[in-house]
Amino acid sequence: MSADLFQKMAQSIIDGDSDAAVALAQQAVASGLDPLEAITQGFVMGVNQVGEAFAKGDAFLPELVMAGEAMKAAVSTLEPEMQKRGIQRTMLGKVVLATVEGDIHEIGKSLVGTMLSASGFQVFDMGVDVPTARIIAKAKEVDADIVGLSALLTTTMVKQKEVIEELDKQGLRKKIKVMVGGAPVTRDWVQKIEADGYSEDAIGAVGIAKQLVGAA
Numbered sequence: 001m002s003a004d005l006f007q008k009m010a011q012s013i014i015d016g017d018s019d020a021a022v023a024l025a026q027q028a029v030a031s032g033l034d035p036l037e038a039i040t041q042g043f044v045m046g047v048n049q050v051g052e053a054f055a056k057g058d059a060f061l062p063e064l065v066m067a068g069e070a071m072k073a074a075v076s077t078l079e080p081e082m083q084k085r086g087i088q089r090t091m092l093g094k095v096v097l098a099t100v101e102g103d104i105h106e107i108g109k110s111l112v113g114t115m116l117s118a119s120g121f122q123v124f125d126m127g128v129d130v131p132t133a134r135i136i137a138k139a140k141e142v143d144a145d146i147v148g149l150s151a152l153l154t155t156t157m158v159k160q161k162e163v164i165e166e167l168d169k170q171g172l173r174k175k176i177k178v179m180v181g182g183a184p185v186t187r188d189w190v191q192k193i194e195a196d197g198y199s200e201d202a203i204g205a206v207g208i209a210k211q212l213v214g215a216a
């Protein structure tokens with residue numbers, strides 16, 4: 001039953017069919033399926049397939065855009081349920097979250113934000129394509145515990161390094177922890193830029209954020 005539903009979810013993204021994706025997300029909520037499972041085992045499978053086809057030249061930008069739109073629509077439909085299921089309501093810490101400058105990929109970053117806020121963090125999601133100076137200004141303004149930086153392009157990962165260097169210059173490096181993520185981010189990169197935390201996915205990001213504020 002779930003396998004069939006997951007398959008349909010993946011297909012709705014491959015087809016770039018936002019209406020179908022939303023209907024399937026609603027069906028998942030109505031049947032009590034774990035919303036994160038619907039994302040990781042259903043919708044993400046489809047977006048990964050489109051990404052692979054795009055890399056091989058078998059799919060083109062419009063398909064990528066439509067898959068992205070359908071994915072976004074599915075995730076927003078599931079978001080309220082994810083929030084509802086968040087059990088921990090105490091405030092664990094403040095996280096300023098952004099996709100770095102030059103990068104407009106928002107789905108993974110938003111998913112990380114939803115999971116963090118459902119787990120008890122206060123999340124200031126600044127959106128996508130956010131310049132380093134704005135990220136740091138926001139972190140100072142809200143007295144952030146963690147800055148979370150998403151990058152999906154090999155060309156924009158370098159901005160994660162820039163934020164860390166700028167925090168260092170401003171004497172904030174010890175006070176504010178930096179967590180990074182995004183498909184091209186590797187452990188080697190994390191070590192090289194001396195980030196405090198890294199996770200491959202949204203669930204892992206919650207665990208790392210808890211460790212960073214000493215709540216794990």
Ligand code: B1M
Nearest residue numbers: 051055068103104106108148149150154181182183201202
């Ligand atoms: Co783009 N894109 N894209 N894209 N896109 C990729 C990333 C790419 C790998 C596709 C490919 O070629 N196979 C490739 C990057 C190649 C590279 O640099 N190595 C690529 C490219 C080339 C581009 C353009 C340059 C295409 C062009 O214009 N010629 C362009 C760039 C625009 C820009 O940013 N300046 C572009 C544009 C787009 C769309 C706008 C069309 C759309 C995004 C829509 C949107 O976000 N609103 C899009 C999409 C959809 C993708 C793919 C297919 C899917 C990304 C996604 O949403 N994944 C992607 C291929 C792929 O990754 N399979 C691709 C689902 C999401 C849940 O996963 O974002 O990885 P992800 O997030 C995960 C983890 O990474 C992690 O947790 C999340 C949840 O599990 N994570 C964190 C993420 N951030 C984290 C932060 C953390 C911790 C964990 O702590 C803070």
